Amino acid sequence: MAAEPPVLPDAGEARRWAAEELARQEYRDAAPSWLDSLWRNFLDWLQSLDGSPGDAAPVPSPVIALVVAAIIAAAVILARPRLNARVRQAKDVFERETALAAADYRKRAEAAAAGGKWGDAVVDRFRAVVRSAEDRAILDPQPGRTADEAARALSAPFHPESVRLARAAATFDGIRYGNRAAGSRDYQEMVELDTILDAMKPASAGALP
Numbered sequence: 001m002a003a004e005p006p007v008l009p010d011a012g013e014a015r016r017w018a019a020e021e022l023a024r025q026e027y028r029d030a031a032p033s034w035l036d037s038l039w040r041n042f043l044d045w046l047q048s049l050d051g052s053p054g055d056a057a058p059v060p061s062p063v064i065a066l067v068v069a070a071i072i073a074a075a076v077i078l079a080r081p082r083l084n085a086r087v088r089q090a091k092d093v094f095e096r097e098t099a100l101a102a103a104d105y106r107k108r109a110e111a112a113a114a115g116g117k118w119g120d121a122v123v124d125r126f127r128a129v130v131r132s133a134e135d136r137a138i139l140d141p142q143p144g145r146t147a148d149e150a151a152r153a154l155s156a157p158f159h160p161e162s163v164r165l166a167r168a169a170a171t172f173d174g175i176r177y178g179n180r181a182a183g184s185r186d187y188q189e190m191v192e193l194d195t196i197l198d199a200m201k202p203a204s205a206g207a208l209p
Helices: 011-022 025-030 033-048 061-089 102-114 118-135 147-155 159-176 184-199
Strands: none
Touching: 102 118, 102 184, 118 147, 118 159, 118 184, 147 159, 159 184
16 A cells, blocks of 8 residues: 655644744743744744735745754754753752751651651652761762762762662652652661661771772
């Protein structure tokens, strides 16, 4: 059976397709400011393609379709690095609008666990681990630090617990930023890690293996 030829839009249809695609929120949020001006100019140009009796012949629909495809592709290419950067920033350990002590995160975790909210409990207990290390001057406070970065940094002074730290960071990311379901065992493991590190003397730089 022969394939049907592709449907080529007329100027009005091409304009509608482009408007619907580039009006998506991710393009507006991620696009540089100059791209906004380019987009407005592009819409004005598309508007002029309908032509009028006194104008030159309208641009053929295949040409319009190719131009629309090129504009959309350019928008995707320009927006992707910013979208990826926003995803990376979204994996911070701490909420940027919240500044709590380790004891406060532990209290929140205990309250969440008491209510069976294991995901919240695990997340806040891991935050307690990181904030405790900052309070003890083992880690320098660093806005934007991810769970994985925190685990790697703590693996040096707490080398015997490096495997447990890596597992805790993966659990945090999976629950906080993925679709992983948490349970009481996850929380218990995070409590054990927090308790061990809090009582453990960090190794000095010269004593590291």
